[in-house]
Amino acid sequence: xxxxxxxxxxxxxxxxxxxxxxxxxxxxxxxxxxxxxxxxxxxxxxxxxxxxxxxxxxxxxxxxxxxxxxxxxxxxxxxxxxxxxxxxxxxxxxxxxxxxxxxxxxxxxxxxxxxxxxxxxxxxxxxxxxxxxxxxxxxxxxxxxxxxxxxxxxxxxxxxxxxxxxxxxxxxxxxxxxxxxxxxxxxxxxxxxxxxxxxxxxxxxxxxxxxxxxxxxxxxxxxxxxxxxxxxxx
Amino acid sequence: xxxxxxxxxxxxxxxxxxxxxxxxxxxxxxxxxxxxxxxxxxxxxxxxxxxxxxxxxxxxxxxxxxxxxxxxxxxxxxxxxxxxxxxxxxxxxxxxxxxxxxxxxxxxxxxxxxxxxxxxxxxxxxxxxxxxxxxxxxxxxxxxxxxxxxxxxxxxxxxxxxxxxxxxxxxxxxxxxxxxxxxxxxxxxxxxxxxxxxxxxxxxxxxxxxxxxxxxxxxxxxxxxxxxxxxxxxxxxxxxxxxxxxxxxxxxxxxxxxxxxxxxxxxxxxxxxxxxxxx
Numbered sequence: 001x002x003x004x005x006x007x008x009x010x011x012x013x014x015x016x017x018x019x020x021x022x023x024x025x026x027x028x029x030x031x032x033x034x035x036x037x038x039x040x041x042x043x044x045x046x047x048x049x050x051x052x053x054x055x056x057x058x059x060x061x062x063x064x065x066x067x068x069x070x071x072x073x074x075x076x077x078x079x080x081x082x083x084x085x086x087x088x089x090x091x092x093x094x095x096x097x098x099x100x101x102x103x104x105x106x107x108x109x110x111x112x113x114x115x116x117x118x119x120x121x122x123x124x125x126x127x128x129x130x131x132x133x134x135x136x137x138x139x140x141x142x143x144x145x146x147x148x149x150x151x152x153x154x155x156x157x158x159x160x161x162x163x164x165x166x167x168x169x170x171x172x173x174x175x176x177x178x179x180x181x182x183x184x185x186x187x188x189x190x191x192x193x194x195x196x197x198x199x200x201x202x203x204x205x206x207x208x209x210x211x212x213x214x215x216x217x218x219x220x221x222x223x224x225x226x227x228x229x230x231x232x233x234x
Numbered sequence: 235x236x237x238x239x240x241x242x243x244x245x246x247x248x249x250x251x252x253x254x255x256x257x258x259x260x261x262x263x264x265x266x267x268x269x270x271x272x273x274x275x276x277x278x279x280x281x282x283x284x285x286x287x288x289x290x291x292x293x294x295x296x297x298x299x300x301x302x303x304x305x306x307x308x309x310x311x312x313x314x315x316x317x318x319x320x321x322x323x324x325x326x327x328x329x330x331x332x333x334x335x336x337x338x339x340x341x342x343x344x345x346x347x348x349x350x351x352x353x354x355x356x357x358x359x360x361x362x363x364x365x366x367x368x369x370x371x372x373x374x375x376x377x378x379x380x381x382x383x384x385x386x387x388x389x390x391x392x393x394x395x396x397x398x399x400x401x402x403x404x405x406x407x408x409x410x411x412x413x414x415x416x417x418x419x420x421x422x423x424x425x426x427x428x429x430x431x432x433x434x435x436x437x438x439x440x441x442x443x444x445x446x447x448x449x450x451x452x453x454x455x456x457x458x459x460x461x462x463x464x465x466x467x468x469x470x471x472x473x474x475x476x477x478x479x480x481x482x483x484x485x486x487x488x489x490x491x492x493x494x495x496x497x498x499x500x501x502x503x504x505x506x507x508x509x510x511x512x513x
Contacts, residue, residue, distance in 0.1 A: 011502055011505055011506055011509075011511060015506075015511055016511065017509065017510045017511050018510050018511065019510055022510060088469055089509065090468065090472070090496045090497070090508050090509060091496060091497065091498065091499055091504075091505045091508055091509050092505060092509060093509045094496075094497060095497065095498070231497070231498035
């Protein structure tokens with residue numbers, strides 16, 4: 001520990017503590033956040049596929065797994081609280097324990113969006129003749145791919161505490177927003193032509209909005225990485 | 235009182251970083267250590283310490299054993315003068331008079347009247363409760379029985395122990411519990427109405443309840459006295475202090491608002507120490 005050489009630089013939350021039990025708590029929190037992240041990534045991808053491919057089984061699968069996501073969220077909440085109560089973390093350990101709770105919350109909300117998209121798939125049913133989903137399928141596909149990739153990178157950045165990767169997630173949010181605006185214009189022109197599709201059009205808008213929100217949750221996760229590593233954000 | 239720290243601290247190195255929103259703001263300086271060095275024989279224990287101690291606030295000194303925090307604390311009331319072959323360089327200016335506490339022309343006895351100290355282990359004199367507190371006053375020439383009584387009561391009340399000892403003022407101080415003895419020592423230090431109180435690990439020998447009482451007392455006392463506390467208990471520093479200074483190998487590594495040091499220290503060495511990654 002050289003006092004002069006260490007200017008503004010934070011140790012990685014994974015760096016070993018003198019007390020092994022602290023390392024175990026931190027490792028446990030990070031592992032469960034990663035597992036939850038992987039589950040939500042899968043939920044979002046499955047929900048988007050269920051919609052694009054009109055696959056009821058995939059939609060049912062998303063709904064069935066929803067409670068697992070909630071379980072992880074509660075577990076992260078509980079384990080972070082225990083860590084704070086028993087180990088009294090400070091500085092980057094404290095920031096990490098708060099970030100983990102917030103990341104859990106963002107993942108849980110992203111999981112909710114996946115659930116809503118899956119429900120929409122079920123409402124929409126098998127009929128594929130000239131409905132609004134087909135009209136914006138290219139945009140839906142692109143938004144699903146973009147938000148999915150943002151979420152994957154955000155979860156990976158959180159697992160590896162990778163600031164550069166976190167920044168790359170933040171940079172892509174504008175692209176997703178622009179794509180959403182374009183899809184919205186398209187689907188609105190569609191409903192103006194044929195009023196019979198008002199209800200499915202509204203649902204389609206919600207599905208598009210859901211994908212856009214998933215990108216926001218990924219952005220918020222990336223911001224937590226910056227908060228842990230740099231401490232600058234609230 | 236609440237003027238900005240920059241008013242009296244000319245050197246930028248002395249100012250306390252306060253860019254963090256919501257962090258405590260430093261009062262005007264009560265004392266300023268500047269380019270302070272200290273040697274035990276040929277062993278340099280303090281190296282170029284620059285630190286501003288804000289008035290009527292609590293500054294905590296933390297750091298591993300041997301980092302120089304107690305040595306630094308003891309410079310303020312010239313405790314080192316009791317040991318042979320010790321040497322100071324630089325200054326600790328006491329405001330507002332601008333007296334250099336470690337200057338050769340300053341009388342250590344007079345310094346100790348103005349700067350009280352409370353030690354790790356309670357060390358009451360083997361005298362009555364009353365005489366323990368009256369001792370310093372008698373040294374200062376107070377002999378009037380009524381005035382002594384009033385000042386002793388005031389000091390005991392100030393140390394939050396009056397209600398517990400008011401009926402036992404003539405009992406031996408050694409009959410008190412550890413926590414009571416420590417508060418008696420604080421009363422003894424308060425009796426001469428010091429401007430700065432130094433605490434060297436004041437609760438390391440006490441149970442959690444007695445510790446909480448001392449910590450509560452420190453929080454109350456800072457309205458009247460400037461406080462400097464050395465502690466190994468990180469949570470204690472976090473609970474009672476406005477500012478925290480981290481020392482390592484005789485150097486001051488980082489100083490800042492306690493809320494900032496414990497959430498977002500700017501030096502890796504500080505972070506490693508407070509998160510238990512040191513050594």
